[in-house]
Amino acid sequence: MLRGTTTPRLALHLPLPEVPHAPTEDNLTPLRACIDEIDLLLLKLLNERAYCAAAIGHIKKQLGLPVYVPSRESDVLRNVTSANEGPLHGDAVRRLFERVIDETRSFERQQYQDNLSK
Numbered sequence: 001m002l003r004g005t006t007t008p009r010l011a012l013h014l015p016l017p018e019v020p021h022a023p024t025e026d027n028l029t030p031l032r033a034c035i036d037e038i039d040l041l042l043l044k045l046l047n048e049r050a051y052c053a054a055a056i057g058h059i060k061k062q063l064g065l066p067v068y069v070p071s072r073e074s075d076v077l078r079n080v081t082s083a084n085e086g087p088l089h090g091d092a093v094r095r096l097f098e099r100v101i102d103e104t105r106s107f108e109r110q111q112y113q114d115n116l117s118k
Contacts, residue, residue: 019031050107077098081093
């Protein structure tokens with residue numbers, strides 16, 4: 001859940017602009033605006049994910065648990081690829097989430113280093 005909210009996240013189904021049978025360049029504007037809106041939502045969700053992952057890392061450190069658990073990463077990748085309804089291919093979803101996981105881990109390392117230097 002997003003911080004400060006009490007309702008679970010639901011799949012986003014934004015209304016997509018119509019694609020006419022005889023498109024013109026003017027038809028690109030609403031589609032690009034839709035992509036811009038989705039990009040901002042993705043950014044917020046990715047930052048929220050990083051916050052959650054950093055909190056998990058902090059708790060694991062306090063409990064003396066290993067930070068990196070390969071089986072958990074496999075579970076995450078299996079979860080997102082099995083939930084994928086397309087149009088992205090499963091391999092593309094896997095690569096995207098591998099990158100998200102890598103960047104999140106990098107953020108956690110940076111947070112840990114910053115806390116050590118304080």
